[in-house]
Amino acid sequence: MTPAAARPPIKFDILKTRELGIVLALAALVLYTTINNPRFLSGQSVRDNLLNTAILAVMATGQAVVVITRNIDLSVGSVLGISAFAVATVMSDHPGLPMIIAILVGLAVGAAAGLLNGVLVRYGKVPALVVTLGTLYMYRGITYSWAGGSQVNADELPAHFLNFANDNLLGVPWLVLIALLVVGATTWVMRNYRVGRELYAMGSSPPAAELAGIKVARNLLGAFVLSGALAGLAGVLFAARFGTVDASAGTGYELNVVAAVVVGGVAVFGGSGTVWGAGLGALLLTVISSALAVLDINQFWQQAIVGALIVLAIGADRLVAVRIARSLRKRDAHV
């Protein structure tokens, strides 16, 4: 396992970071695909890839924070669903509301769901995997019961809401900007602020964190609320981008999100990895599936290849970690 915090000389650092592996894999994949089909790097295609990544990256950010604390949030797909449906319903009932309200509604719904997760984990002393597997079913069930068979269609949603997914600032779509902001700010806080380091500490050794006087309860609730709120935000982005929302929105997303986080080098045992790595993981997964579509690989092979690549990515990450551990031992050696 790598030290999140070990900081040998800079040159060394870049050569060894686990994120480097992902960047290289990404570059190789894009290069190969582009050689085969130059349209892969066309404006529209890059835009589509980034837009598709945005939602996953936002969720992966929250998930990464939770995983760093040695927990997991499997309910994110269902939280996305409930938030997307809530926001779509609100916006179709009150088409005059500005976008910012939609975003706030999504964040609030998600934060509430995350808070319940956090409270159950912390005060109910129920392991996160159990809690969030349970709320995965519950939140989805609530959305289904609420929606019944109904669906919010694109034509019921106000134009400014739908346009949000396509509008951009200086050529960069809002969705992508939001994702960049979320990933960047969270990475920064996790690296340079006390609360961030405390989250790493909590994941590295939960009992030691209690003894060190870290406000474990507050931080843990914070992590779950963040993950929930970001899944809620992802719900808003989802509704704006896809226009049609029914109760099944985001089903099965949790595995993609966890895969992105893991591929991005965040250790499932907590304490190490970075948020921007998780963001890169999300980008890599998205690019893999769109590259396979572009390369016109048999539809039936696509899923198998994605699976194999995930396994490869984890394996490569492990290789880097082992090398770091070895160099650490050599550095200490006095023989």
Place this chain on the structure above:
Amino acid sequence: MSRKFATWDTAIIALTVLVLIIASLVVDNFGTSRNFTFMVLDLLPIILVALPMTFIIVTGEIDLSVASTLGLTSSLMGWFWNHGLSIETIIPLCIVIGAVAGVLNGFLITGLGLPSLAVTIGTLALYRGLALVVLGDGAVADFPFNYTGWVTGTIGGGAVPNVLILIVVLALIFGVILHATPVGRSLYAIGANAQAAHFAGIRVARTKFWLYVVSGAVAGLVGVLWTLRYSSARADNGAGLELAVVAAVLLGGVSIFGGKGSLPGVLAGVVLLTALQNALRLEDVSGQALNIVTGALLVLSVLLPNLISSIRGNWQRRKLRQSAA
């Protein structure tokens, strides 16, 4: 701790019995022998896959690829059948292929030391993808009736489903291994402290490796049974089963962190979930509400014992303080 264990086991088993009794009294058609058969068939895949899953979770690992392994063997079963292999050859072959899928998981996890959650999320996609490669969008349906009929049938046409024998035999084998053999002991030790287990001469990596092989083989067997039950070999068979199995195992009181849990608890957990769903469906409670019930049950099953013990603790302390004052 072992005391708490006992109460947890008895609690979940008692709850299961209670639910079964109440349901047979209150819900029309619940207690019929035909409904019993339906229920056994519904819990067949979950209970079988849950057996090795319990072992794996007790050692502190997880296998999320089981449902995809099931899909892969189901696909291959159809493919072999279409290519003229006899069913008597296909069944053992499928079990072996399941085991091979487990070998890959086991190698990645114990040989390369990768985290099992991450690896099996990867192979979850990989095996399901391979299943699609094998059978594509097709379905193979014309399996012989004496086999499909056996899976859905009952002993001598009576009330006891044929597959129940299989469940009982496998559950007994797994139960004895977990609770009354040195191997079982070592699984708990591995889950609670792998390093101490290593120091005690337990071959941690090798043990875990074999657990994945067994898990794959059982998933292969369930792939066969699934295909025969629905007389339909398809690539998407069993999709999503992994979460249902993990939910049932956790409901049965196995700690996701390893080192704790018992097989009777898990069996009760599976029966409880299936019986509740069956009863609620008979009462025309919608599928959506079933989701909520499943989720709530999962959380409550761990939450309630915790709450009770912490309330009891507070109460005791208060009494102590009062008596001191």
Place this chain on the structure above:
Amino acid sequence: AGCGGTTKDNQSDSAGTQASATADPNAKLKEGLKIAYLPKQLNNPYSDVETSGGEEAVKELKGEYKKVGPNDAAASSQVSYINTLIQQQQDVIVVAANDPNAVCPSLNQARTAKIKVVTFDSDASKDCRDAFINQATTQGIGESLAKMALEQAGGSGDIAVLSATPNATNQNAWIEVMKTELAKPEYSKLKLVKIAYGNDDDQKSFQEAQGLLQSYPNLKVIVAPTTVGIAAAARYISSSSYKGKVQVTGLGLPNQMRQYVKDGTVKKFALWNPADIGYLAAYAGAALASGQISGAEGDKFTAGKLGEYTIGKDGEIVLGPPTEFTTENIDKFNF
């Protein structure tokens, strides 16, 4: 292979118990029949419209209406519901099979328990149901799809199909007919480049549409023989730079497509009235349960407001020809 074991070639098939009671064309339709609908999955707007027609018919018949179903469209998830319906001793089960074979043993058990089984929308194997309500003949739909594609492409160019799941029975049948049509000389300038699958999942369909356009720059028409796919494809095109250059057609619900017909993304699409399917199924089921018909070819019955129907070969009942929707007529429909 085959060393004396049971192989595909030497098995003795003893499945399927064809219930063949004799019909009494003068029998009165019974009241109080328990008619249960089991669509492919709940929360699908299309099947909601279908079953709403069924509910109306059951009310006319003074029966007991019920709708149950799984949340996912997996092949096997319907079986538990069929078993429950058997336990509840329904009189008629109206089912849209997710897999023609997976439901068979259970449906036959139902029939052994004297329950009449009518399939709609998507058939089960013909030896495990009493009648099948076919929305339109496979031939008719396939031809109509090919014809619309030709019109929209302006006579020549690349076309692609965006279907539902790779194993959806009816979609595959239509696509087959469409392919035979395309082989005819008048279609010689149309080239079918790809069949993509959106799994009847809104988002997956959206991304598949996106992938098609990236891979096939000369694409002129996307034909989506599924209501989910056509809506998703239309939504993607209407918000991308391809709007106006690439046409979308296929089978869709007027309410979902109205916006895109109005904004010019879609010129023409087709569909039958789904409510009528459910309606017809109720009457067919009631006629079977009352002994008016037995499901044999040539049996006749009256289906309320829809008039008289005759059972065709293999117990098929054809609803009628599909309706085509364009800017001119779309506002006349509301479903």
Place this chain on the structure above:
Amino acid sequence: MAEATALLEVHDVTKSFGAVAAVQGVSFPLYGGEAHALVGENGAGKSTIVKMLAGVHRPDTGTLRMDGTDVDFAGPADAKAAGIAVIYQEPTLFPDLSVAENIAMGNQPLTRLRQIDRKAMHANAERLFRRLGVQLDPTRPARGLSIADQQLVEIAKALSSEARILIMDEPTAALSAVEVERLFSVVRSLRDEGAAILFISHRFEEITALCERVTIMRDGKHVATELVADLTVDDMIRRMVGRDLSALFPKQTVEPGEVMLEVSALSREGVFRDISFTVRAGEIVALAGLVGAGRSEVMQAVFGVDPYDSGTVKVKGKRLKPGSPRAAMAAGLALVPEDRRQQGLVMELSIERNVTLPRARKLARLGLLFGGAEREAAATWTSKLQTKLGSLSDAVGTLSGGNQQKVVLAKWLSTSPQLLIVDEPTRGIDVGTKAEVHRLMSSLAADGLAVVMVSSELPEVLGMADRVVVLREGRVAAILSRDEATGESVMYAAMGQEAA
């Protein structure tokens, strides 16, 4: 030593865990500028008192008073805020974080934007290490530190918070004399600046060297609080144990038998090199050296829990398969590891399961195991070692540190080994039991058992060993016979020229 109001006062506190009354009505004061020792047998309740002072446990009854007013800590954060720094008996580091971050956690130096000032943080860690005379890279992760290094980081962590009250629960258990002396000089200077120190140790020479006052506990009860100067060591021990204790190191002389273990030219890159020594039946060979000299690593490689790169290990002339603890056990080896929490015990499992873990296969009948056989086997050895426990089916984690150590010993002795490797066998064990353990080792050796003992306690090494193998920086520095081994010769070899 002005007897002003106490900085901190423990007043009539009681704490029970279920049926176990760990602490019953204990009171004592802690004065500023004074080091206060807390002594008692294993399980006497010392760590429980520490945890109450640290805010980990809340007293069932009784109060804690700071500067004369009652305080109630809701958690460790409160205690920390009140100026109490604690070194726990078991290290509590964050393995993924750097050593510097571990030390600074909770009061990292901040820049203006409230961001962490890494430079200042590393500088601070380096300053502390210099003060303690430790050579550690502040940027390396805590994972992989030896238990002694972990203990040193813990000490640095406690010192960094500049607390008014410093509580140390057996901080020296894993340290050798040199580090202990450095620690003491730092602690003395803190004390002279007015801090109150609570110090727990089972080594009386340390208590007399450091402390002014001592509180003695027995079975959770307060026995006495006195000035150290007024008591002899024997007085302390008598009050602690409630009876007189005989000679501490009853080593019997034995005629050594055949060669049991032969280690030759064993090397592992970066850890140790060219290690050769032999052990005969009936012999006790001690491995001595400074912390981090590689003693534990050598023995772990011999037993097969760690790999080695080259060299051979022979048991009774037969080569031992490398990297297989199971093969080592089959050849009659047993290893009592140094870190009982991580390596020795499975905390959540019951005592009986822990004791029988390496032997489960032998206890099985027809491959099946039933509770009775395990209980019986476990009962024999735990009672022989006078382990203080409630029931054999209790989780081993509920035992006191010393009693846990006895369970580890029981676990390995019950395998009836022919060669016993013990790594810090009496770490954290009280005097009474320590004598018991030594007597046991000695009598086992007399019965023909070969013993390899890794120990950082010089008196133990000198008292018990027939031969002393001294390691320095991963190499054999000297092999001394019982007659050659003196305090000076061992330390000289362990530290090399410069320490002379």
